[in-house]
Amino acid sequence: MTKKNKILPGGIIDKPGSSKDYKTGSWRSQRPVWDKTKCIQCLVCVNYCPENCIPLKEDKRVETDFDYCKGCGICAQVCPVKAIIMKEGK
Ligand code: SF4
Ligand code: SF4
Structure with a gap:
């Protein structure tokens, strides 16, 4: 493969726990x-x-995050x- 055609690696997470940094709520066009x-x-x-964004409190679901x-x-x-x-x- 030539350098020009080289496909860069994707989907790499270089820091654990980084998903909290990405507030996916901004993608929403509908609300539950x-x-x-x-x-x-x-x-x-x-x-x-x-998204694991329906929290539990004392074993019961509460409002969506x-x-x-x-x-x-x-x-x-x-x-x-x-x-x-x-x-x-x-
Ligand atoms: S609460 Fe979870 S399953 Fe429900 S719409 Fe939001 S992201 Fe989807
Ligand atoms: S916890 Fe409540 S809102 Fe969630 S699936 Fe069950 S009945 Fe529906």
């Missing part, structure tokens, strides 16, 4: 709205959230009682 009165605290959303929620909608899809709906906007 959680209805705590419908929630049965099954924690399925917590386990499926790819919107600094990191990127609005993917997975939590709304997996919730068995439809306690999360996605709304347009940040």
Whole structure:
């Protein structure tokens, strides 16, 4: 391979714990709205959230951390009682 065609390595994380520096909430175009009165605290959303941004407090989920929620909608899809709906906007 010539130098011109050399592909630079990608996906390298040179510092552990750096994900906290990237506030993926700025990517969001939709927001999950959680209805705590419908929630049965099954924690399925917590386990499926790819950003790990649905915090637990005393073994119960609490409000989403919107600094990191990127609005993917997975939590709304997996919730068995439809306690999360996605709304347009940040
Ligand atoms: S929308 Fe996506 S990133 Fe945000 S809380 Fe739900 S699963 Fe997590
Ligand atoms: S999946 Fe739905 S019912 Fe289960 S903890 Fe999350 S919001 Fe609550």
